[in-house]
Amino acid sequence: xxxxxDVMGGDRPPGDLVxxxxxxxxxxxxxxLLAGAPDVIREALEACAASEDAAITILxxxxxxxxxxxxxxxxxxxxxxxxxxxxxxIRDGKADAFVSPGNTGAIVAGALFTLGRLPSIPRPxxxxxxxxxxxxxxxxxxxxxxxxxxxxxxxxxxxxGATHAQAVLGIDDPSVALLSNGTERGKGNRTxxxxxxxxxxxxxxxxxxxxxxxxLTDRPADVVVSDGFAGNILLKAIEGGxxxxxxxxxxxxxxxxxxxxxxxxxxxxxxxxxRALGYxxxxxxxxxxxxxxxxxxHGRSDATAIAGAIDMARRAVNxxxxxxxxxxxxxxxxxxx
Amino acid sequence: xxxxxDVMGGDRPPGDLVxxxxxxxxxxxxxxLLAGAPDVIREALEACAASEDAAITILxxxxxxxxxxxxxxxxxxxxxxxxxxxxxxIRDGKADAFVSPGNTGAIVAGALFTLGRLPSIPRPxxxxxxxxxxxxxxxxxxxxxxxxxxxxxxxxxxxxGATHAQAVLGIDDPSVALLSNGTERGKGNRTxxxxxxxxxxxxxxxxxxxxxxxxLTDRPADVVVSDGFAGNILLKAIEGGxxxxxxxxxxxxxxxxxxxxxxxxxxxxxxxxxRALGYxxxxxxxxxxxxxxxxxxHGRSDATAIAGAIDMARRAVNxxxxxxxxxxxxxxxxxxx
Numbered sequence: 194x195x196x197x198x199d200v201m202g203g204d205r206p207p208g209d210l211v212x213x214x215x216x217x218x219x220x221x222x223x224x225x226l227l228a229g230a231p232d233v234i235r236e237a238l239e240a241c242a243a244s245e246d247a248a249i250t251i252l253x254x255x256x257x258x259x260x261x262x263x264x265x266x267x268x269x270x271x272x273x274x275x276x277x278x279x280x281x282x283i284r285d286g287k288a289d290a291f292v293s294p295g296n297t298g299a300i301v302a303g304a305l306f307t308l309g310r311l312p313s314i315p316r317p318x319x320x321x322x323x324x325x326x327x328x329x330x331x332x333x334x335x336x337x338x339x340x341x342x343x344x345x346x347x348x349x350x351x352x353x354g355a356t357h358a359q360a361v362l363g364i365d366d367p368s369v370a371l372l373s374n375g376t377e378r379g380k381g382n383r384t385x386x387x388x389x390x391x392x393x394x395x396x397x398x399x400x401x402x403x404x405x406x407x408x409l410t411d412r413p414a415d416v417v418v419s420d421g422f423a424g425n426i427l428l429k430a431i432e433g434g435x436x437x438x439x440x441x442x443x444x445x446x447x448x449x450x451x452x453x454x455x456x457x458x459x460x461x462x463x464x465x466x467x468r469a470l471g472y473x474x475x476x477x478x479x480x481x482x483x484x485x486x487x488x489x490x491h492g493r494s495d496a497t498a499i500a501g502a503i504d505m506a507r508r509a510v511n512x513x514x515x516x517x518x519x520x521x522x523x524x525x526x527x528x529x530x
Numbered sequence: 531x532x533x534x535x536d537v538m539g540g541d542r543p544p545g546d547l548v549x550x551x552x553x554x555x556x557x558x559x560x561x562x563l564l565a566g567a568p569d570v571i572r573e574a575l576e577a578c579a580a581s582e583d584a585a586i587t588i589l590x591x592x593x594x595x596x597x598x599x600x601x602x603x604x605x606x607x608x609x610x611x612x613x614x615x616x617x618x619x620i621r622d623g624k625a626d627a628f629v630s631p632g633n634t635g636a637i638v639a640g641a642l643f644t645l646g647r648l649p650s651i652p653r654p655x656x657x658x659x660x661x662x663x664x665x666x667x668x669x670x671x672x673x674x675x676x677x678x679x680x681x682x683x684x685x686x687x688x689x690x691g692a693t694h695a696q697a698v699l700g701i702d703d704p705s706v707a708l709l710s711n712g713t714e715r716g717k718g719n720r721t722x723x724x725x726x727x728x729x730x731x732x733x734x735x736x737x738x739x740x741x742x743x744x745x746l747t748d749r750p751a752d753v754v755v756s757d758g759f760a761g762n763i764l765l766k767a768i769e770g771g772x773x774x775x776x777x778x779x780x781x782x783x784x785x786x787x788x789x790x791x792x793x794x795x796x797x798x799x800x801x802x803x804x805r806a807l808g809y810x811x812x813x814x815x816x817x818x819x820x821x822x823x824x825x826x827x828h829g830r831s832d833a834t835a836i837a838g839a840i841d842m843a844r845r846a847v848n849x850x851x852x853x854x855x856x857x858x859x860x861x862x863x864x865x866x867x
Contacts, residue, residue: 261714298712326777337711340719374674374762375635377598382677382759405766409774422719423760425711427767429742434771437746440663441806445799455795462782462789469778 194510196503197226197288200234201257201275202295204492210294211237213499218248220500221507226288228252228279254278260492264298268306276300280307283485290486290506292477294494300487301338301480308485311519316342317482318350319421319489320357321428322475322505325412330475332358333372333408335421336428338480342420344388347371348395353481353518354416355397360512361479361505362415366398370414372423373402384420392418405430435470477502479509481518486510531847533840534563534625537571538594538612539632541829547631548574550836555585557837558844563625565589565616591615597829601635605643613637617644620822627823627843629814631831637824638675638817645822648856653679654819655687656758656826657694658765659812659842662749667812669695670709670745672758673765675817679757681725684708685732690818690855691753692734697849698816698842699752703735707751709760710739721757729755742767772807814839816846818855823847 198214200207207229215238218225224247227234231253238244245251254275258267268277276295280303282288293300301317310317318335325331334354339346351369358367371388373381378389380402392399403413405427419427446452456463477488477498486509490502509515533555537547544566552575555562561584564571568590575581582588591612595604605614613632617640619625630637638654647654655672662668671691676683688706695704708725710718715726717739729736740750742764756764783789793800814825814835823846827839846852 263714263716326774326781340711372763374677374759374766377600379600382757385759405763406770406773408767409770410777420719422711422722423763426709426742426760427763429711430745430764430767431771431774433743433746434768434773435775436743436771437663437768437807438772438775438803440747441803442799444663445802446796449798451795452799455792455797455799458788458792459783459796460792461786462779462792465782466775466778470775 194290194507195224195226195288196290196292196506197228197252197279197282198499198503199228199275199279199291199293199295200237201229201254202259202293203490203494204260204294205495207233208237208240209496210494210499212241213494213496214503215241215243215249216496217500217503221504223503223507225249226252226282228254228275230255252278252282258296258299260296262296262299264296264302267296267299268303276303277307280304284308289510290488292488292490292499292502292506294490294492294499297337297489300489304480304483304485304487308483311482311484314349314353314482316346316349317480318353319478319480320354321478323409324469324475326410326469327412329412330362331408331412331415331417332362333417333419333424333427334481335419335424336478337421337425340420340422342384344384344391347384347388347418347420348391349482351392351395351397351416351418354418356517357479357481357514358415360514360517361508364415367415368398368400369416369418370400370403372405372417372419372427374404376402376404378402475501476505479505479514481514484515486515531627531844532561532563532625533627533629533843534565534589534616534619535836535840536565536612536616536628536630536632537574538566538591539596539630540827540831541597541631542832544570545574545577546833547831547836549578550831550833551840552578552580552586553833554837554840558841560840560844562586563589563619565591565612565619567592589615589619595633595636597633599633599636601633601639604633604636605640613640614644617641621645626847627825629825629827629836629839629843631827631829631836634674634826637826641817641820641822641824645820648819648821651686651690651819653683653686654817655690656815656817657691658815660746661806661812663747663806664749666749667699668745668749668752668754669699670754670756670761670764671818672756672761673815674758674762677757677759679721681721681728684721684725684755684757685728686819688729688732688734688753688755691755693854694816694818694851695752697851697854698845701752704752705735705737706753706755707737707740709742709754709756709764711741713739713741715739812838813842816842816851818851821852823852
C-alpha cells in the first residue's frame with residue numbers, strides 16, 4: 194500500500210511529520226511518498242536514520258498552503274503546493290491514500306477539485322473519531338467540511354459514517370444519532386427536524402437525537418451526525434472543556450506544595466487521562482465523499498499523531514471504504530436523496 | 531425587589547430550591563414569591579426554619595411543566611402550572627423578576643406568550659454567563675432560545691448581550707465576537723458570514739470571529755454571539771469535555787493507591803476546579819428580548835445554584851436591563867434590522 198504524506202503544511206516542523214511517517218511505514222510495511230521540499234525532507238530523513246529507498250520516496254513540491262490561506266484561492270493558485278501535488282498522486286493512481294495535517298479547508302477544496310465527488314454525494318463530510326470515557330471510540334460526521342447543510346446532506350453523512358464504522362472501525366450494525374439541542378423527537382433546528390424523517394426511513398439503526406454533554410461519557414451512538422458548522426463547534430468545544438479543566442488544575446497545583454506532591458503521586462492517573470483524551474492517539478479524520486482515501490490529521494500533529502493518521506488511512510484502504518461508498522450508496526438511497 | 535421563584539419544575543426536589551431562595555432573599559433583603567404547590571412549599575419552608583411572612587409568600591399553582599414536555603403545548607394547556615402562574619405575576623406587576631430551573635423551552639414559550647417581546651426584537655436570546663480560566667466571566671448568547679436564526683437575529687443577540695454586559699456585568703465597552711468554525715473573516719456558515727457585515731457596522735466593539743476551543747482559556751471577547759442551536763451545542767460540549775476529564779481522572783485515581791493518596795493531597799486544587807467550573811457558581815442565564823426579567827437556572831440547580839440565579843435576576847433589575855434594552859435598541863439599530 195502506498196501512502197502519500199504532506200509534510201509541509203502542519204503547525205509542526207516537517208521533521209516531526211517525516212519521523213511519524215517513517216515510523217508508521219516501517220511498522221506496517223507501507224510504501225511512503227513524502228510530499229514537500231526535497232532538501233527539507235532529505236534532512237529530516239537523515240535525522241531519523243532513514244533515506245530514500247524502495248519504501249520511501251520524495252514527491253517534490255515547491256509551494257506550501259499555510260493555515261491562514263483562503264482554501265479555494267490557495268489550491269487554485271498554488272499548483273505546486275505539497276497538498277495539491279499529493280492529491281494529484283492519488284488521482285493519477287500513484288498512491289492509495291493521502292494524509293495531511295494541513296489547512297482543512299484547502300484539503301477539502303483540493304480533494305473536491307482534484308479527485309471529484311463520489312456519485313450521489315453532493316457534499317463531503319469530515320468524520321472525527323472521538324474517544325469515550327469507557328474506551329470505545331465513536332464517529333462524529335461532519336466536523337467542518339460542509340458548513341451549510343440540507344437534511345439530505347445529513348442523510349448522506351449518516352450513510353457514509355455508518356459505512357466507515359462498519360468497514361474501518363469494525364462495528365457490524367452501527368447505531369446512528371442526530372446531534373441536537375434536545376433528545377426529544379422534534380427538538381432541533383429546521384434542518385435537523387427535517388433530517389429526522391429521512392433518517393428514520395434509512396437502512397441503518399437510527400436511535401434519535403443526542404445532546405453534546407453526554408457524548409464522551411455515555412457514548413449514546415456509534416455515529417453522530419451533524420452539519421459541519423455545529424460539528425466543528427462541538428469538536429472544538431469538547432477540546433476547550435478538556436483544556437480549561439487541565440489548565441485550571443495545573444495552575445491550582447502550582448500554588449501549593451501539598452498539591453505538587455499530590456500531583457506527582459497522581460502521575461499515572463494523569464498519564465491515563467492524556468492517553469484517553471489526547472488527539473495524538475486518535476489518528477486522523479477521514480474525509481468521506483471524495484473519490485479517494487483522504488485523512489486529515491490535527492494541525493498540531495506530532496510524529497505519534499501522524500503515525501496514527503497513517504494507520505487510519507491504511508485501515509480505510511484495507512476496508513475498501515471508497516469502493517463500498519461508491520457502490521453502496523445508490524442501493525441505500527431513500528426518497529429525498 | 532420582588533422575585534418570583536418556580537420551585538416545581540427543576541430536577542431537584544422543591545425543598546432544595548426553596549432553601550436556596552430563602553437564603554438569597556435573606557442575604558439581599560428581597561421579597562420572595564414561591565410559585566408551586568402550597569403544601570410542598572410550606573413543608574420546605576419549615577425544613578429551613580422559615581415561614582410565610584412579609585418577605586416570603588406563596589403563589590399557589592396546582593400544575594407542573596416537566597422537563598420532557600413539549601414547550602408550546604405545555605404552556606398552552608397547563609394554565610395553572612407554576613411557571614405560567616409565575617410569569618403572570620411578572621406581567622401583572624406583582625413581581626419584578628422570575629427565576630426558574632425548569633424546562634427551558636417552556637419558559638421561553640411562556641415568557642413570549644405571557645410577557646411578549648421587546649419592541650424591534652423578533653426573537654429572544656438566552657445568555658449564558660461562562661467562566662474563564664483567568665477568572666473573568668463572559669457571555670454567550672444565544673444558547674438555545676432561538677434555534678433558527680437570520681443574520682439580523684444574531685445582530686440583536688449582540689446588541690442585547692452587550693447591553694447586559696454593560697448593565698449587569700459592569701463591562702464599560704464590551705467586545706463582541708461571532709462564534710464560528712474559524713477566526714478568519716469570511717469563515718462560517720451563510721448566517722454567520724452575513725452577520726459579519728451587520729456586526730461590523732453596529733455601535734459596539736466587534737472583534738471578529740472566535741472558535742470554541744479557546745473561549746475558556748483565552749476569553750477572546752466579553753460577548754460571544756451564536757445562533758441558539760450552535761450555542762446550545764457549544765455550552766453542552768464544553769460541559770461534556772469537563773465531565774469526561776473529571777470522570778476519567780476519578781476512575782484512574784480509584785485504580786491505584788498512590789493515586790488515591792495523591793488525590794487526597796490535591797484536594798485544594800480539585801476544590802478550586804469545582805469552584806471555577808461548577809455551574810452552581812455561575813448563577814442563571816438571563817433570557818433577553820422579552821418584556822420582563824427572566825433568569826433560567828440549570829435544571830440540576832441545587833440551593834447554591836438557585837441563590838446564584840436569584841442574584842443574577844437582582845442585578846438585572848438593579849441594572850435596569852429591560853428598560854435599557856427597550857429604550858436603547860431603536861437608537862442602536864442599523865440597516866438590516
